[in-house]
Every structure is written in C-alpha cells, then in structure tokens.
Amino acid sequence: MTVGLERLSLNTATVKHLNLRDSVALCQRHEIRGIGLWREQIQEIGNEAAAAIVRDSGLRVSSVCRSGFFTVAPNDWVSMLDDNRAAIEETAAVGADTLVLVSGGLVPGSKSLPHARELIADAISELVPVAAAAGVKLAIESLHPMFCADRCTVSRLGQALDLARRFPPDRVGVVVDAYHVWWDDTVLEEIARAGERIFSYQVCDWILPLPADVLLGRGHVGDGHIDFRPLTQAVEATGYDGMIEVEIFNESIWAAAPDETARTVRERFTTHIFS
Amino acid sequence: MTVGLERLSLNTATVKHLNLRDSVALCQRHEIRGIGLWREQIQEIGNEAAAAIVRDSGLRVSSVCRSGFFTVAPNDWVSMLDDNRAAIEETAAVGADTLVLVSGGLVPGSKSLPHARELIADAISELVPVAAAAGVKLAIESLHPMFCADRCTVSRLGQALDLARRFPPDRVGVVVDAYHVWWDDTVLEEIARAGERIFSYQVCDWILPLPADVLLGRGHVGDGHIDFRPLTQAVEATGYDGMIEVEIFNESIWAAAPDETARTVRERFTTHIFS
Secondary structure (H helix, E strand, C coil), rough: CCHHHHEEEEHHHHHHCCCCHHHHHHHHCCCCEEEEEHHHHHHHHHHHHHHHHHHHHCCCCEEEEEEEEECCCCHHHHHHHHHHHHHHHHHCCCCCCCEEEEEEECCCCCCCCHHHHHHHHHHEEEEEHHHHHHCCCCEEEECCCHCCCEEEECCCCCHHHHHHCCCCCCEECCCCHHHHHHCCHHHHHHHHHHHHHHEEEEEEEEECCCCHHHHHHHCCCCCCCCCHHHHHHHHHHHCCCCEEEEECCCHHHHHHCCHHHHHHHHHHHHHHHCC | CCCHHHHHHHHHHHCCCCCHHHHHHHHHCCCCCCCEEEHCCCCCCCCHHHHHHHHHHCCCCEEEEEEECCCCHHHHHHHHHHHHHHHHHHHHHHCEEEEEEECCCCCCCCHHHHHHHHHHHHHHHHHHHHHHHHHEEEEEEECHHHHCCEEEEECCCHHHHHHHHHCCCCCCEEEEEEHHHCCCCCCCHHHHHHHHHHHEEEEEEEECCCCCCCCHHHEEECCCCCCCCHHHHHHHHHHCCEEEEECCCCHHHHHCCCCHHHHHHHHHHHHHCCC
C-alpha cells in the first residue's frame, strides 16, 4: 500500500446516493480504511444497526457530519440543542472520532455577526458536557466566507480556533478543510497554532466556474486550483496522524459510478496529498 | 442636504451602460458630488476630453477603477506594467484621488499562492515611483475569497494592509469594500490598523442566492445581509473623510433606469450608511 494511503477516509457525501451498507462495502472493495458518515445514513437504519455494520466492517469512522446550525431564533433554541444532543449520541454509537459542527449563518431577521457568533459559543458551551459524557470530540468547521450569511459565520480557520480555545483541548477542536481555507494567507500559521486542536483534515478541490448552487462546486483533488502539499505538510507538522477525508459535493461526481469515484479518490490521494 | 450625503460617490459600474458624460450628468441631476470612474469610459474619449468633462462638472473623482492584474506569465510582464502605467496617467489626467488595484489570481499554470503574491509585490514596487511622479495614490483592494483563484489572491483586508505597509503611507493604501470584507471577524480591528492607509471606502450589499456569475451578485445597500453601520463607524474612527463609493455589479440594476438607480443609491445611503 502506497505510503499515506492508510490515512485515506472516504466521506460518504462524495457518493451521496449510497446508503450506509453500500458505502461501507465500497470502501472495503477499494481498500479504503476510513469512512466519514452523514447523520442521515445513520438515522435511516437506526444507531444500533449502523453501529453493527461499522463494527463488522473494521473501518474507522473518521467523522460524523454534521451538526451545529446554532444560530436559530429563540423559539428554536431548545429543539436545536436537542438535535445536537442526538447527533452526539449517533456519533458515539458508531464509534466515530469526531462530530463536525457547522455553526450556522446569520440569525433569522438579524444582520449582526457578533450576535450569531455569541449564540454559537453559547450552544457549544451547552454541548461540551454532553460530548464529554459520550466520549465524543467536537470539531468546529470554518466554512468558506461565501457561506457566511446563510450557513456558517465561522469563516476563517483562526476564528474557529479562537472559538475552540474557549473549551478543553481534548473536547473541542477544528476541522481543516482545504476547500474552505486554502485562500487564506494566514492558513499555514493558523494550522501550526491549532496543533493538537486539529480533529479532522478534509480535502477536495476548488474548481471554476462556481456552479449555480455554490455548495456543489467542489472537484476531485487535482482537478482544481488548490496546492494541497503545503497544507498537508503543515497539518502533519502539528503531529496530526488522523485520517484524511475526501469529501466532495458535486452533481457530476454523484452521477458517476461509485467504484469509478472511489478509484479516482484513491489515485488522486496518492498523487496530490502525500506526493 | 442630509448629513453624510456630501460624502456619497457613485461608482459608474453601478450604471454600466452610461458613458462618462451621461454618468456625470446623472450625478449632477441627483446632487451626488462624487464619482468613481472606470478606465474604459476614459479611454473611450481620451484623457483630455475626459478631464474636461470632469473639470467642468465640479464633481470629485473619488477613484479610478481599475488596474492591477499583476499575476501574469513572464512573457506578459512588460505589457502588464505598461498598462498599469497608462492607468496611472489616466488617473492623474482626470484629477482622481486614487487608482484601485485588483491584484490578479493565480499565475497561469501555477497553483502557488506565494508565487502570485510575490509578483504582486514586485509589480507594485515598480509602480510606486510612477505613481509618485504622477501624484496618484494606489489602493490595493482585497477581493472576497471566492475570487482568489481567478481574480485576486489578496483576500483579506489585513493581507492588503500588510502588502501596502511595505510602501510609503502617502502612496500605497487599501480599499475597504464592504462586500468583500464584511464576513471577516477581524475586519474592525484591521480597519483600525489601516488608519491613514484607507484610500477608499466602497459599499454594496451581499445578496443571496449568488447568481451564476458570482461577479454580478451585488445588491443595493440594504437589500442584503451586511450590517454597514459598524463598518462605517470603524472607517470614520480612523479619521477617513473621503468619499464613500456605491459600486454595484448587478444585471437587473443595470437594466433599471439610471435615474431610478441614482435615487435608490441616495436613499439607501442615508438610511443605511450613516444612520
């Protein structure tokens, strides 16, 4: 096995149309040792059945995606927290390392970024003891600034890190997602500063033009403009030895045969991530 | 005249289909005292004719947009610098305060951000004496990170400022464009740090969804998600007393009657920028 390939994890968003069982089988067929799951896949069959499939597979679950969306109207605060508690349970059930948090955009009816960011910190405060009791780590993901208004007001890796640092280092950390952070001139120093707080490293490529739905504009590693080597080197230099997840949202990749996608993911991982 | 309205400048990109003479007349009809010009409008009639129209109008030219695009292949380096020298001449000819620089994306065939950013610094070094001789100020604009690959690898205000600070403060500064910087959790402190280096403050709103061509997704002030007040306050707190330019790229605004656009621009300026 090529050096580094044992670190590859396939985030199942990349093969969106497969259910949990078929995603697991795909990884096994292609000697991919890690898998990143989505909550929908777990919920579809229930925590117990999902846990059994994962356990029998021998795969490592590098993350569960995703929870968060903390920036709700006051009336939705309690149900938002309940949903996040359920996510923590699901993560623990499948034996995953980490639950990914996407924090949410502006609060409905508000243009205040400080207000949104305050709610995010408040919600994480509530969830830390729940996560600790379940043995789950919470990874704050900074999303590309183009998602700031509607999906995530945590827009820089350094911002995610500053937020994480309010909490214990074994419990709250950050996701380094190449797609979301590659443009940032401070990213290498922020990765170094993150150190042991890096709970997840995700990769996919920045391709142009952006599609009508900018959520779906991600490409296979190597098809776009990101120079992954300096990012990988910086992450490795912190001592991070976890899985590296390939997570791609793209209609045409979803339409491709999953085995073809898995082959491309493997090949690009060896040529671009650890080369 | 409402307080602050004397600071309003209409960037002519907002009324894209008007030529220089008609843009000037529009500003006069609506008591808009400043205008931001585009090079194409000046080139269409020549520096002398453009200068005469502006001089006769009594309008203040708050900026000329735009030059830069420094990140070219080696073969294009000389012609790129020539074009930037022409832009400096045009800016001086119309008596504008400032020439706006959009730095360019990745160098063709390269994925290296450091390489692109080095070329940008090199090019500005070449242009500073030219600008000094012409009495023109150079304003580095950070563009939203979604333009990093293809238009501008200067993606944060703080990054633009760090670059500007390599050069004399009366010659090289930054543009604070609300659309490009609003999402940044460090923006208020970076505005404070920029101080006298703020050569231009531009406004338009972040509206969703982003259109197919993300360049054209800007909205009238007040139609989107940006809270302008803290930005304006921070800019004012530095002592900035220049014009505030409304610059909107939007197909439907371009299709509207220019007088209607000018009325909306004035109205929104009083309700959202200085309110």
